Amino acid sequence: MTATFSFDLKATDGKARTGVINTPRGDIRTPAFMPVGTAATVKAMMPESVAATGADILLGNTYHLMLRPTAERIDRLGGLHQFMNWDKPILTDSGGFQVMSLSDLRKLTEEGVTFKSHIDGSRHHLTPERSMEIQKLLGSDIVMCFDECPALPADRKRIQESMELSMRWAQRSRDAFGDRPGHALFGIQQGGLEEDLRGRSAEALRAIEFDGYAVGGLAVGEGQEAMFKVLDFAPDQLPVDKPRYLMGVGKPDDIVGAVKRGIDMMDCVLPSRSGRTGQAFTRRGVVNIKNARHADDPRPLDAECTCPACSNYSRAYLHHVFRAQEMISGMLLTWHNLHYFQEIMAGMRTAIAAGAFADWEADFHAGRAKGDI
Numbered sequence: 001m002t003a004t005f006s007f008d009l010k011a012t013d014g015k016a017r018t019g020v021i022n023t024p025r026g027d028i029r030t031p032a033f034m035p036v037g038t039a040a041t042v043k044a045m046m047p048e049s050v051a052a053t054g055a056d057i058l059l060g061n062t063y064h065l066m067l068r069p070t071a072e073r074i075d076r077l078g079g080l081h082q083f084m085n086w087d088k089p090i091l092t093d094s095g096g097f098q099v100m101s102l103s104d105l106r107k108l109t110e111e112g113v114t115f116k117s118h119i120d121g122s123r124h125h126l127t128p129e130r131s132m133e134i135q136k137l138l139g140s141d142i143v144m145c146f147d148e149c150p151a152l153p154a155d156r157k158r159i160q161e162s163m164e165l166s167m168r169w170a171q172r173s174r175d176a177f178g179d180r181p182g183h184a185l186f187g188i189q190q191g192g193l194e195e196d197l198r199g200r201s202a203e204a205l206r207a208i209e210f211d212g213y214a215v216g217g218l219a220v221g222e223g224q225e226a227m228f229k230v231l232d233f234a235p236d237q238l239p240v241d242k243p244r245y246l247m248g249v250g251k252p253d254d255i256v257g258a259v260k261r262g263i264d265m266m267d268c269v270l271p272s273r274s275g276r277t278g279q280a281f282t283r284r285g286v287v288n289i290k291n292a293r294h295a296d297d298p299r300p301l302d303a304e305c306t307c308p309a310c311s312n313y314s315r316a317y318l319h320h321v322f323r324a325q326e327m328i329s330g331m332l333l334t335w336h337n338l339h340y341f342q343e344i345m346a347g348m349r350t351a352i353a354a355g356a357f358a359d360w361e362a363d364f365h366a367g368r369a370k371g372d373i
């Protein structure tokens with residue numbers, strides 16, 4: 001444990017990096033995958049189970065928690081860590097992205113965004129200053145700048161204007177965050193798929209100075225090939241000695257490709273959301289447990305996996321409880337998926353430290369079937 005926030009880069013292999021982010025609430029081994037706990041819960045998981053999968057940090061959402069139960073109520077109850085019984089680090093997103101993707105009747109101005117709650121239609125206003133206040137009330141260990149993320153495809157003018165607005169909001173976020181020892185503020189690079197715009201964004205963020213830097217504006221419909229093209233240059237535009245966080249990514253092969261290109265942290269709802277819809281990610285590919293072929297299969301999802309689902313239950317059982325819409329279905333498949341995602345991260349950390357990332361990556365891709373297995 002440490003009273004301050006710092007990043008210790010331990011080893012590199014090509015562009016891939018492994019290290020440790022030190023925070024007062026614990027260390028985060030990188031590359032790190034961060035489960036998403038949107039409304040103060042990683043859906044279908046107890047916090048102890050999330051920790052058992054190997055997660056060092058999870059995510060919360062300013063947008064959802066400001067609407068329900070409100071940041072002020074969570075603050076009165078001791079903050080988000082106590083509220084949700086998670087004593088390790090928490091990163092919170094700043095809310096702007098979720099406003100644009102979830103709320104109704106939004107109005108975007110220089111000041112911020114005004115919107116109607118998707119829950120009860122009540123009107124709300126988010127600015128960089130209010131987002132910093134909410135994330136402070138939540139007790140977030142890693143705070144994200146308030147930004148605007150344009151949906152792709154978008155024309156270059158829209159992307160440039162949006163990026164420039166986000167950089168002005170980044171300065172306001174920095175000014176409002178103040179000096180909070182042991183807490184970190186991350187800037188978010190924008191600029192769509194444009195290398196020059198992303199370069200300008202990175203320069204603006206460097207000038208403001210942050211504890212970490214996110215690659216934003218991706219995983220918004222561009223596809224893996226376009227995302228990797230951006231990741232071939234964007235991480236290198238960011239400071240080498242600070243954590244690099246790719247927001248909203250992704251499938252296992254997205255994650256491996258991002259780490260290969262210099263990303264240290266990622267988050268995605270995929271493993272938990274897919275767990276609830278019957279999709280299990282394994283080292284040989286995806287298992288859609290609702291498929292009738294699993295109805296009599298006594299084998300585990302993945303014979304090499306040590307998670308509770310693979311250690312104690314057959315595909316036949318998992319098929320049955322999914323079809324029967326039993327709660328244990330989402331619990332077991334979510335646990336399996338988060339466990340598998342953490343195994344991928346642990347494997348990459350070890351491989352990078354040993355200078356063997358290329359061999360690990362080749363083994364990761366070998367034998368992965370396309371489609372359902």
Ligand SMILES: CCCSCc1cc(N)cc2c(=O)[nH]c(N)nc12
Pocket residue numbers: 036059060061093094095096097144147148149188215216217218219220247248249267
């Ligand atoms: C809890 C969810 C965190 S990631 C959400 C997210 C996802 C993606 N894909 C992009 C962005 C972005 O550009 N900015 C912000 N603030 N958030 C983004």
